[in-house]
């Protein structure tokens with residue numbers, strides 16, 4: 415394995431942090447884009463080289479992409495409050511701007527890029543009648559949920575790939591659980607007796623741990639399967655009712671049985687967020703395992719959730 419110089423946008427996020435750990439552990443040189451000094455200090459402590467900058471605006475940070483051999487975009491614009499359909503479209507526009515600033519920096523660079531890793535979701539794919547998606551699933555021409563963001567970025571990246579050879583690899587990820595983001599929020603609401611499922615408890619939810627997403631990305635960077643796309647989910651698609659029951663049992667809390675229709679959830683969390691929660695989809699991960707030999711540390715949420723519940727109950731001093 416040849417050590418790479420890798421630029422990571424979104425280094426402080428749910429995916430970003432385990433990714434930085436794993437890349438550094440593998441001996442790669444990591445440049446981590448951060449927006450403030452405390453994030454820069456964190457990145458230094460994790461063994462990465464911080465680069466100060468904002469993806470929304472061109473600036474000196476772009477010079478740090480020039481000699482990178484891989485670029486990973488793990489950024490997400492912030493979503494204060496409810497994620498309505500209109501807000502999701504606005505976020506998509508912001509992410510397009512982020513993407514264009516990254517692409518401009520790459521085009522002005524001087525080292526040949528080995529891979530550009532784009533992280534998107536399953537909302538972009540149309541499930542079959544069995545609700546499975548895989549890499550052969552058609553792209554949804556009527557975006558819903560978080561797919562409203564990805565559907566705006568996709569054409570920009572595909573145009574760059576076709577017109578000047580951007581070495582694009584797309585990862586379609588399930589719902590990523592980890593120590594920040596929606597997962598601890600679920601735990602808090604279950605603990606307080608304020609949790610409601612969105613839609614039918616029998617709906618499928620496609621889960622994957624943030625640690626395993628990091629494994630998948632590292633495999634892509636090291637093997638450069640340019641032009642390929644991969645579904646990144648664990649081995650054990652879950653029904654939302656059974657998942658929520660497992661979380662409650664882990665917390666020793668009463669099992670929530672309340673479920674609300676999509677439109678009611680939309681009033682609380684916003685239409686786009688509710689659509690993703692109620693998507694009723696499961697994924698197949700056969701391609702990434704066969705082609706890139708990715709071995710999941712947590713093949714099922716039953717393996718991945720318990721350590722996170724322990725961390726939730728007794729956060730370490732460095733936890734967010």
Ligand SMILES: NC(=O)c1ccc[n+]([C@@H]2O[C@H](COP(=O)([O-])OP(=O)(O)OC[C@H]3O[C@@H](n4cnc5c(N)ncnc54)[C@H](OP(=O)(O)O)[C@@H]3O)[C@@H](O)[C@H]2O)c1
Nearest residue numbers: 424425426427428429449468469488489490533534535590
């Ligand atoms: N979470 C999921 O379940 C899920 C599922 C499928 C796909 N994805 C995709 O995976 C990627 C990572 O998601 P995530 O959940 O890890 O995101 P996240 O936890 O919300 O982290 C977002 C990251 O983007 C950074 N960022 C935001 N605005 C920025 C800006 N203007 N300039 C520079 N950095 C900026 C944040 O930095 P600060 O710390 O400075 O705010 C943070 O590091 C996203 O593209 C998302 O669409 C996520």
